[in-house]
Amino acid sequence: MNRRTFLRQGAALSGGLLLSGCLGQLGFETQSAWRDPPLVEDRPDAVYYPAIIEGMGMYGTTTAGDLGFALMHSFPHRFWNLTGSRKTKVVVQSDDSVHLMASVWDTETETILPVDVSVEISNSDGRVSSTNLWPMISPNMGFHYGDNIALPGEGQYDVTLQIGPLQTARTNPFDGRFTEGQSATMQFTFDTDETYNLEIRRLGDKAGTRGTVDLMDMEMVPEPVVPTKSELPGRLLHEGQSSDATILVALVDGDHRFSDSDGPFLIVSPRTPYNRVMLPRMALSATLDRGGDTITQGTLQASLDPDLGSFYGMGLDELETGDTVRLTVETPPQLARHDGYETAFLDMDPVEFTVE
Amino acid sequence: MSDERGIPRREFLKSAIAIGGTAAFSACLGREEVDVPTGPDDLSSYPQRQHAWNEVLPRDDHGNIIAPSHRVLLYLNYRRDGQPNEDDRDQVETALRGIEHAYERSGDGLLLTVSYSPAYFYRFDDSLPDDVDLPDPEALAPFEEPEFDTPDAVVHLASNTAQVVLGAEEALKGNKSTLNGVDQPDAALTDVFSLADRRTGFIGDGLPAENADDAEGVPADKVPEDAPLFMGFKSGFKKNQASEDRVTIQSGPFAGGTTQHISKLQLNLNQWYNQDDRWQREAKMFCPYHAENDVIEGAGDNLGTSSKIDDCQPTDETAREMGVVGHSQKSARARDDDDSPLILRRDFDSTDGGAASLHFLALQRRITDFVDTREAMNGTDVTEQSAVGQRNNNGILQYIRTERRGNFLVPPRSLRALPPGQPAGDAQEVTHESS
Ligand code: HEM
Ligand SMILES: [Cu+2]
Numbered sequence: 001m002n003r004r005t006f007l008r009q010g011a012a013l014s015g016g017l018l019l020s021g022c023l024g025q026l027g028f029e030t031q032s033a034w035r036d037p038p039l040v041e042d043r044p045d046a047v048y049y050p051a052i053i054e055g056m057g058m059y060g061t062t063t064a065g066d067l068g069f070a071l072m073h074s075f076p077h078r079f080w081n082l083t084g085s086r087k088t089k090v091v092v093q094s095d096d097s098v099h100l101m102a103s104v105w106d107t108e109t110e111t112i113l114p115v116d117v118s119v120e121i122s123n124s125d126g127r128v129s130s131t132n133l134w135p136m137i138s139p140n141m142g143f144h145y146g147d148n149i150a151l152p153g154e155g156q157y158d159v160t161l162q163i164g165p166l167q168t169a170r171t172n173p174f175d176g177r178f179t180e181g182q183s184a185t186m187q188f189t190f191d192t193d194e195t196y197n198l199e200i201r202r203l204g205d206k207a208g209t210r211g212t213v214d215l216m217d218m219e220m221v222p223e224p225v226v227p228t229k230s231e232l233p234g235r236l237l238h239e240g241q242s243s244d245a246t247i248l249v250a251l252v253d254g255d256h257r258f259s260d261s262d263g264p265f266l267i268v269s270p271r272t273p274y275n276r277v278m279l280p281r282m283a284l285s286a287t288l289d290r291g292g293d294t295i296t297q298g299t300l301q302a303s304l305d306p307d308l309g310s311f312y313g314m315g316l317d318e319l320e321t322g323d324t325v326r327l328t329v330e331t332p333p334q335l336a337r338h339d340g341y342e343t344a345f346l347d348m349d350p351v352e353f354t355v356e
Numbered sequence: 357m358s359d360e361r362g363i364p365r366r367e368f369l370k371s372a373i374a375i376g377g378t379a380a381f382s383a384c385l386g387r388e389e390v391d392v393p394t395g396p397d398d399l400s401s402y403p404q405r406q407h408a409w410n411e412v413l414p415r416d417d418h419g420n421i422i423a424p425s426h427r428v429l430l431y432l433n434y435r436r437d438g439q440p441n442e443d444d445r446d447q448v449e450t451a452l453r454g455i456e457h458a459y460e461r462s463g464d465g466l467l468l469t470v471s472y473s474p475a476y477f478y479r480f481d482d483s484l485p486d487d488v489d490l491p492d493p494e495a496l497a498p499f500e501e502p503e504f505d506t507p508d509a510v511v512h513l514a515s516n517t518a519q520v521v522l523g524a525e526e527a528l529k530g531n532k533s534t535l536n537g538v539d540q541p542d543a544a545l546t547d548v549f550s551l552a553d554r555r556t557g558f559i560g561d562g563l564p565a566e567n568a569d570d571a572e573g574v575p576a577d578k579v580p581e582d583a584p585l586f587m588g589f590k591s592g593f594k595k596n597q598a599s600e601d602r603v604t605i606q607s608g609p610f611a612g613g614t615t616q617h618i619s620k621l622q623l624n625l626n627q628w629y630n631q632d633d634r635w636q637r638e639a640k641m642f643c644p645y646h647a648e649n650d651v652i653e654g655a656g657d658n659l660g661t662s663s664k665i666d667d668c669q670p671t672d673e674t675a676r677e678m679g680v681v682g683h684s685q686k687s688a689r690a691r692d693d694d695d696s697p698l699i700l701r702r703d704f705d706s707t708d709g710g711a712a713s714l715h716f717l718a719l720q721r722r723i724t725d726f727v728d729t730r731e732a733m734n735g736t737d738v739t740e741q742s743a744v745g746q747r748n749n750n751g752i753l754q755y756i757r758t759e760r761r762g763n764f765l766v767p768p769r770s771l772r773a774l775p776p777g778q779p780a781g782d783a784q785e786v787t788h789e790s791s
Pocket of ligand 1: 585590691752
């Protein structure tokens with residue numbers, strides 16, 4: 001099924017009829033399904049299959065310096081914007097034309113960078129739109145940057161994607177990297193036939209049940225995922241769950257690349273269930289108890305590593321068998337959520353375990 | 357431009373400013389029923405500080421200064437290469453005095469400053485005295501790529517009366533032989549300068565909502581009817597502004613002057629109003645405490661004389677615990693030992709080029725004070741230790757894009773016409789501060 005057939009059916013679903021500016025302008029009529037499509041009833045407080053999965057198209061990729069940039073499109077989407085654990089439902093505005101998405105990565109190591117992306121779009125008449133994209137997560141795209149954008153019509157556009165330096169720490173192999181802003185320019189043609197005919201998958205009975213679809217295969221863009229359990233360095237201490245996020249905890253000892261100081265280093269690698277999508281933009285802290293006394297307490301440093309991707313870490317003096325580690329989530333991942341992720345990773349309970 | 361099209365009066369006035377010209381001016385005359393007193397014949401009592409506007413501006417019920425509502429910025433290039441000559445200086449001073457004779461110095465009358473860029477001062481062999489901190493403009497955040505304004509001079513015209521701003525501008529361009537019944541000199545600013553750019557704007561209760569239709573992408577129905585700025589909140593409370601003393605240069609030949617930074621910030625009001633809710637707007641503009649405790653009513657007039665930023669927790673705490681830091685909360689970290697902000701904001705909204713934007717005009721003793729304040733507002737330190745993004749949940753950085761930046765020196769009045777780089781002697785500035 002494509003978007004248009006879906007839109008026609010949307011009227012039956014919700015009964016309402018609402019003329020949406022962007023399509024009205026372009027000669028289409030859309031229904032309220034466009035603006036605020038039906039939400040699955042009884043959504044679990046977990047990752048779930050949404051009612052529909054929206055297709056995605058690639059506008060192209062480019063490189064600037066040692067960074068790769070990708071620009072993708074889909075039809076305008078509803079999403080949820082997050083501040084702390086407070087979310088706001090963002091419905092599609094009548095003049096939104098396209099859901100524009102971008103990803104940025106290090107070409108050398110294929111590491112996805114959690115750096116805020118802004119876009120400036122112009123055509124032969126001059127600038128038509130500029131916006132700072134939201135960091136987002138969706139079932140088939142995983143972590144990306146995106147926003148719904150209003151364009152004056154179909155046609156060719158120039159776009160400049162701009163990023164600042166990486167705000168997190170980085171491990172040794174990335175020393176001195178991503179310290180400056182970078183921009184890349186691309187062109188794309190907004191063609192409503194192309195964008196609004198993207199496939200829509202209805203998930204039928206699955207909708208609302210726990211789980212999610214596979215990430216889309218994007219040949220040119222690295223997947224925004226973190227390593228499997230067995231790929232983690234050092235010793236796996238624990239596999240925890242919090243608000244449906246999987247939180248892996250590992251300990252590296254001896255010589256390692258994770259900090260300048262000696263001693264064991266605690267690695268915390270949160271990810272989505274099913275697809276191992278990276279979860280940057282969290283604030284985590286750790287408390288270490290031994291024999292009933294707290295011996296260490298501190299914040300975990302958000303960091304980026306070529307093998308681990310986005311992770312959180314902390315150097316320790318020592319860690320003994322029997323010690324209790326308690327990881328507290330002070331801020332859940334500050335990512336705007338597409339349907340299917342808006343009820344997970346919100347009120348995140350601490351993860352606690354005893355070192356074996 | 358016909359004024360017979362049934363455009364509501366106020367709405368007409370603000371678009372008249374954006375359009376400008378003699379026709380807009382005469383159309384204004386018919387619509388604004390005001391009688392602005394003329395200025396004095398003898399201007400010698402006018403303050404040395406060109407930026408001494410506060411004493412003649414009206415105040416609200418709480419005692420906050422009400423910023424003049426209509427603005428024009430004229431960006432000017434000196435027509436002559438090399439150093440200015442006395443004839444040109446006379447011409448500039450005469451033209452400026454012409455409009456000062458025409459309109460009294462007041463909120464309803466005319467307020468103006470003339471300022472000069474670092475590029476202007478490069479034409480002198482001597483560099484500026486050490487008392488003047490006026491570097492070339494530069495990018496002030498690692499994620500911005502602004503263009504830099506390098507015209508020689510900027511004239512800032514401000515009034516609560518639209519026709520005053522337009523009339524003054526037309527007279528400076530040599531297009532008026534009389535202004536407000538006062539004969540104008542045969543000296544135009546535009547004989548000495550060419551016009552490089554013209555920027556316009558407005559600030560004041562209700563003006564943004566009325567102007568919303570002039571710009572693309574502004575959710576007109578969402579901009580509150582009574583808000584003084586596009587983003588919906590009152591700004592410029594007494595206690596959150598530097599005093600004019602605080603921003604005045606204290607010593608040297610330019611004592612009594614100040615420095616001025618003007619940036620053009622593009623606003624994303626679609627994200628601000630359609631993608632955030634009221635709680636988020638309050639948390640991001642002020643701080644999460646204000647949002648949690650419903651501290652702000654409407655545009656925030658109930659706050660009184662300050663943004664009540666003392667009630668907010670420290671930025672690093674709210675960043676980690678709430679995932680957000682407020683713009684006011686962050687900016688208030690740039691204060692001096694007396695707990696005074698470093699900059700005096702005289703910013704205003706604009707629909708120039710058909711886009712909602714803000715001309716962020718700030719006065720400070722040294723440009724460094726602005727740079728420090730902007731650094732506090734960037735909150736880079738906060739982002740490194742929390743889930744707060746470079747822009748996302750980081751005050752209002754998500755919604756603004758810096759397009760242009762420029763630095764200028766506002767010399768004391770006696771040096772406002774094409775000042776030399778190293779004027780002889782000290783200006784006779786009497787200040788209350790000794791530093
Ligand atoms: C769209 C742009 C902006 C808007 C709507 C805005 C609005 C506000 C508001 C509502 C406040 C608190 C109330 C008050 O003014 O007293 C404030 C405070 C402040 N803002 Fe902005 N602002 C903007 C941009 C900037 C920029 C670019 C700077 C430059 C660094 C800045 C510096 C400050 C400072 C220094 C304070 C007072 C902090 C203190 O209390 O010490 N603002 N702003
Ligand atoms: Cu998205």
